Amino acid sequence: MKSSAMREMMALTEQPDMISLAGGLPDTSTFAPELYAKLMAKVAAEATAKALQYGPTEGMAATVECIVEVMAAEGTTVDPSEVIVTTGGQQVIDLVCKTLIDPGDVIVAEAPTYPGAVPTFSAYQADVEQIEMDGDGMPIDALESTLDRLHGEGRRPKFIYTIPNFQNPGGVTMSLARRRRLVEVARERELLVLEDNPYGLLRYEGEPLPTLHSLDAEAAGRGGASDLVIYLGTFSKILSPGLRLGWAVAPRPVLEKLSLGKQGADLCSSSVTQMFVAAYFAERGAHGDAAWRDYIGRLKDLYRRRRDIMLESLTEQFGEHAEWTRPHGGLFIWATLDRRIDTTDLLALARKSERVAFVPGRAAYTDGRSGASSMRLNFAGVADEDIREGIRRIGEAMRVQLGLLGSLSGTPVPPAARGPAVQATNTVPDGGDDAQMADVVALPRREQPTSARRRSDR
Amino acid sequence: MSDAKRVAVLKGGRSLERAVSLRSGAQVQDGLQRLGHEVLAIDVGPGLIPELLERKPDVAFIALHGRDGEDGAIQSLLEAIGLPYTGSGPAACARCTDKVLAKQLMDEGGVPTPDFQPLREASIKELGAAAAIAAVEARLGFPMVVKPAKGGSALGVKFAATGAELPGSMVGAFSYDHTILLERYVRGRDLAVSVLELAGAGAPVALPVVEAVPREEGFYDYESRYEIGMTTFVCPAELDADTTSRAQELALTVYRLLGCHGLARVDLMLDQDSGELWVLETNVVPGMTQTSLLPQAADAGDVGFDELISHILASAGTRAAS
Numbered sequence: 001m002k003s004s005a006m007r008e009m010m011a012l013t014e015q016p017d018m019i020s021l022a023g024g025l026p027d028t029s030t031f032a033p034e035l036y037a038k039l040m041a042k043v044a045a046e047a048t049a050k051a052l053q054y055g056p057t058e059g060m061a062a063t064v065e066c067i068v069e070v071m072a073a074e075g076t077t078v079d080p081s082e083v084i085v086t087t088g089g090q091q092v093i094d095l096v097c098k099t100l101i102d103p104g105d106v107i108v109a110e111a112p113t114y115p116g117a118v119p120t121f122s123a124y125q126a127d128v129e130q131i132e133m134d135g136d137g138m139p140i141d142a143l144e145s146t147l148d149r150l151h152g153e154g155r156r157p158k159f160i161y162t163i164p165n166f167q168n169p170g171g172v173t174m175s176l177a178r179r180r181r182l183v184e185v186a187r188e189r190e191l192l193v194l195e196d197n198p199y200g201l202l203r204y205e206g207e208p209l210p211t212l213h214s215l216d217a218e219a220a221g222r223g224g225a226s227d228l229v230i231y232l233g234t235f236s237k238i239l240s241p242g243l244r245l246g247w248a249v250a251p252r253p254v255l256e257k258l259s260l261g262k263q264g265a266d267l268c269s270s271s272v273t274q275m276f277v278a279a280y281f282a283e284r285g286a287h288g289d290a291a292w293r294d295y296i297g298r299l300k301d302l303y304r305r306r307r308d309i310m311l312e313s314l315t316e317q318f319g320e321h322a323e324w325t326r327p328h329g330g331l332f333i334w335a336t337l338d339r340r341i342d343t344t345d346l347l348a349l350a351r352k353s354e355r356v357a358f359v360p361g362r363a364a365y366t367d368g369r370s371g372a373s374s375m376r377l378n379f380a381g382v383a384d385e386d387i388r389e390g391i392r393r394i395g396e397a398m399r400v401q402l403g404l405l406g407s408l409s410g411t412p413v414p415p416a417a418r419g420p421a422v423q424a425t426n427t428v429p430d431g432g433d434d435a436q437m438a439d440v441v442a443l444p445r446r447e448q449p450t451s452a453r454r455r456s457d458r
Numbered sequence: 459m460s461d462a463k464r465v466a467v468l469k470g471g472r473s474l475e476r477a478v479s480l481r482s483g484a485q486v487q488d489g490l491q492r493l494g495h496e497v498l499a500i501d502v503g504p505g506l507i508p509e510l511l512e513r514k515p516d517v518a519f520i521a522l523h524g525r526d527g528e529d530g531a532i533q534s535l536l537e538a539i540g541l542p543y544t545g546s547g548p549a550a551c552a553r554c555t556d557k558v559l560a561k562q563l564m565d566e567g568g569v570p571t572p573d574f575q576p577l578r579e580a581s582i583k584e585l586g587a588a589a590a591i592a593a594v595e596a597r598l599g600f601p602m603v604v605k606p607a608k609g610g611s612a613l614g615v616k617f618a619a620t621g622a623e624l625p626g627s628m629v630g631a632f633s634y635d636h637t638i639l640l641e642r643y644v645r646g647r648d649l650a651v652s653v654l655e656l657a658g659a660g661a662p663v664a665l666p667v668v669e670a671v672p673r674e675e676g677f678y679d680y681e682s683r684y685e686i687g688m689t690t691f692v693c694p695a696e697l698d699a700d701t702t703s704r705a706q707e708l709a710l711t712v713y714r715l716l717g718c719h720g721l722a723r724v725d726l727m728l729d730q731d732s733g734e735l736w737v738l739e740t741n742v743v744p745g746m747t748q749t750s751l752l753p754q755a756a757d758a759g760d761v762g763f764d765e766l767i768s769h770i771l772a773s774a775g776t777r778a779a780s
Contacts, residue, residue: 340626345633408625
């Protein structure tokens with residue numbers, strides 16, 4: 001396991017006077033307590049014994065029906081028999097590794113990648129090849145070069161791990177063209193893809209794009225079933241992470257292995273929360289629509305506002321000293337500072353002198369070194385005023401470091417925070433047809449040599 | 459057991475080394491319990507002194523790393539309330555924790571330590587210190603090591619390969635401390651010599667030398683120092699008899715020079731070019747986790763973990779008044 005220093009620092013950020021933009025949290029305070037009480041009472045009244053009992057490893061039929069409904073909302077038709085209910089989406093990553101990975105096996109992932117997957121990949125001693133993203137997600141030509149190189153070494157990845165929508169932590173979305181091409185490449189080379197889609201439904205602007213699962217199923221031409229895509233979904237971001245319920249939709253042979261793995265891990269996911277979900281999905285909203293869809297609508301309004309507040313604060317506080325992504329959905333913004341700043345050090349300073357926390361970029365890289373000048377910022381689970389204050393505090397710490405850098409390297413000391421009226425240099429180009437692909441302003445440059453950073457941060 | 463004591467194990471705290479300290483503390487507690495002592499585990503926080511006053515242990519075992527436990531602050535408070543404790547007294551703690559002070563004392567005492575330059579953050583603004591850096595670069599050369607002056611771990615320790623990397627490394631180190639030091643890089647092998655006062659022996663002894671071999675090439679960093687599998691430890695280090703005894707002698711000299719008590723771990727570099735030994739720093743509260751160097755060295759010296767705990771505990775209260 002890597003990045004212990006970082007983990008220790010993150011543990012120290014869970015203090016009451018600390019503003020944390022580090023979590024991966026949705027805002028659960030938006031769920032009506034009366035509804036929660038009503039649903040739990042309903043479960044109790046109708047099926048206490050069942051709720052308190054073990055359930056099937058693959059999940060309860062009623063819950064699987066809800067999952068099929070969510071998948072349909074994602075534009076993806078699935079058969080209930082292809083679904084396995086898991087204990088959060090995280091368990092899918094774990095089970096897929098448990099099923100497929102032997103020490104030294106290769107996983108191809110995006111760079112940066114989900115910080116929560118990094119320790120899992122390390123624990124199974126996978127050799128992770130990370131493909132640096134741009135504004136359209138993972139460039140498939142770079143993926144192909146990597147696959148060719150691996151092929152030359154006689155190695156074959158066990159799977160390609162991708163978060164196509166509002167990537168965590170990158171905030172970018174894989175373009176339609178790349179989705180199609182990724183599925184083609186996977187089919188040509190018969191490679192499995194793990195499609196992690198925790199918040200595809202939390203889109204704040206633009207049109208939804210088809211899932212890799214649906215594109216592969218279409219290519220397979222058998223009315224629904226995908227050959228190569230293992231789809232990971234979760235109720236954590238669209239309903240509640242406290243339920244600990246996620247799911248996988250997987251090709252039959254893989255599903256059987258996941259099911260075996262799950263039996264060994266925890267037999268089945270919580271019956272109580274599965275029944276809660278089933279009860280919830282039966283609820284109707286004020287206008288007769290499904291209550292869960294209304295709720296997602298409210299979440300989207302809330303998170304869109306918070307994203308905009310964070311973007312505005314970043315322009316004010318970070319200005320020209322940083323670049324950041326402008327996600328069309330999801331929970332996170334990825335900001336990249338002056339490359340001489342190591343955000344792990346910045347976090348050490350900021351938590352101490354400014355009482356604010358974020359995830360240092362290195363957590364999103366399996367080598368523990370790349371991404372040293374970047375940070376992941378959560379806007380969804382943080383109150384509006386805390387977003388403003390949190391970004392102000394990070395900006396303050398950053399300016400202290402930039403000021404020092406200026407003095408030490410003879411470049412001018414940066415001015416104080418700029419007012420909101422000043423136009424940021426890094427707004428999204430209004431690209432018409434390309435707007436969809438322009439989720440991002442700039443990601444860490446691929447051509448930037450990592451060797452210098454590698455040494456300086458040790 | 460007739461000499462059973464009520465021992466408060468002080469661990470955790472709020473420093474960046476909290477997790478390591480909790481692991482050290484847990485190991486110490488287990489050892490103390492096996493020895494028949496009554497253990498009072500205390501995660502150090504605002505309630506520390508009131509709790510000690512109320513629960514009245516016989517002795518405090520300090521397993522608190524980082525600034526909280528090593529700079530002498532806790533030690534002087536324990537003296538104020540008359541509670542005996544393990545390890546060095548406040549003055550020795552202050553000397554060892556401050557790498558600048560320790561190196562200055564070693565310089566004066568004729569102990570070889572790599573050439574260095576301290577730098578205070580305020581001096582950059584107030585004294586125009588940046589203008590002196592060119593001369594420092596010329597003197598120390600590259601690669602150069604940049605460290606926060608305080609903090610026992612390698613967190614914030616940077617390795618600047620070129621002048622272009624130096625400002626970033628310095629700013630990184632300043633994130634942990636207002637004083638940093640630039641140090642000449644010694645290429646060679648990482649050695650550690652633990653010094654222990656054995657009950658009844660009269661004088662401190664140097665335990666077998668441990669060599670830390672980072673599994674990945676590059677600098678011996680915080681991660682590799684504490685995570686199992688990242689560093690290979692060789693104990694006793696494969697050294698010729700002369701180098702071994704020189705390293706042990708040097709460690710004892712430093713231990714006495716800085717006024718340590720009970721136990722300490724002295725980190726050295728064996729210069730691959732000249733074969734010379736250089737002292738980097740001294741840790742007054744060495745790690746006690748399963749991968750820590752002191753327990754390994756003790757084990758190699760036929761001192762088992764519980765026996766080690768016994769010796770450390772016995773040294774509490776035998777410190778000369780400071």
